[in-house]
Amino acid sequence: MKNTATHPATQPLLMERNGAIATLRFNRPEALNAIDVPMANAFLAAVQAIAADPGVRAVVLAGNGRGFMAGGDLATLRAAPVQGAIDILTPLNQALLLLTQMNAPVIAQVHGAAAGAGLSLLLMADYVIAAEGTRFNLAYIHLGTSCDVGASWALPRIVGLRQALEIALLGDAFTADDALRLGLINRVVRAAELESSTTALAQRLASGPTLAYGAMKRLMRDSMERTLPEQLAAEKDAFVQCAGTEDFRAGVEAFHQRQSPSFAGR
Template sequence: MTHPLLFSRADGIATLQFNRPAQLNALDVPTAQALLAAVQEIAADRSVRAVLLKGAGRAFVAGGDLATLQANPVQGAQDLLEPLNAAVTLLHGLDAPVIAQVHGAAAGAGLSLMLMCDFVLAAEGTKFNLAYINLGTSCDVGASWALPRLVGLRQALEIALLGEGFDAAEALRLGLINRVLPAAELDAAAQALAQRIASGPTVAYGQMRRLLRDSLTRDLPAQLQAEAQAFLACAKTPDFSEGVAAFLAKRPAQFAG
């Protein structure tokens, strides 16, 4: 039996590849459970300094597997969402930044997963659609949290309520992705970015990603206090000492993560 999620770790990079290519990597319950199990391992492994999400075959993730929901919509949705939400919560709390390598299609829950990542590299020709409204349902897996933060409320409402598809150029214009690349260059570019992130100051990355995300729920005095606490936490790390020493010596820093 083919495993629905391929999980590997090497050189500080954890790679998670959705592996249901015949179904365009649509998320069913076994895939969601495998994702949660892998992310639990990542969260417990301090050697992981970057996480890369990708899809096998012709697409990143084309949404949830509707066959999972057809027989028993309520129980099927609950069985699917519980592990997916737990996995996203763990990914959100990591120090290690999360990169999405997207091609083919990112729709529904696939787009939601992508939105929750820190970096998104997309191949030319990729199609995007939040799609939930076309099925008569609201969104899940964090889309309603991430989307207005990325594009603003007005644009988020249009994307969510109209359910219209858009291409990679529009996704880049909207700020949903970081780069658009030729398909032949996508894998190498994603690996290069993951390697760059994995060689960086992991604790500082974690503090920075939390500061930026939480800033939208704090007033300025509270944010200044959070910044000071985060800076002091980073100042205790060997990576900060190395960064300062490297700067003063005019040499590249060698961060240990």
């Protein structure tokens, strides 16, 4: 059964719960979901609630209106450039760290436009589905600023240093097909299929071994900071921890019974 939290239309972020799937929808469509201080704070509060709820086994990030997210709110940054940046980025960075550290896989459902912080945010997701016609642009250089929200960490790891510098320094827009070719996103679908395709993937992940997903996420994200001996030790520790879970026992038993495993996320 779908359980949707009720929020006034003026709320900058909407959180919906459908079983084990939590969906966070950026909700400033009149501003292409540009992040202002209230949205950043609401995003952090929602992510904190999700991180504290073991019943959440998949997370979807989406945007209402014509696009996923146009970046930071320029009205806020024009009125108070330094303090506005601090007030937006402090909660946003906290939320981002929680998303990358939680066990539940994070899916970005992208359409219309993903620019600036919108592109940075989807780079930190675990899986990205984009609608045909979506336009991407790192965009920061056009405002005379460096990037934020983890872009300088994620982009070189995904596309390599040379390509990352080209994307960042030129600030050119590119298409969903370009993003797929570069490895910035995982899949391009027709706009009419975006919601259903995301739901199907979220349901698949939400029925998987959630603790193992979390271990896999952390191993992959930390791998480039470790030597091979350090990574082997981290893999051993993670495997041993997973071996003590209900899901591992269920998976091994299902294998021996030649059945599909049923995971509880424990």
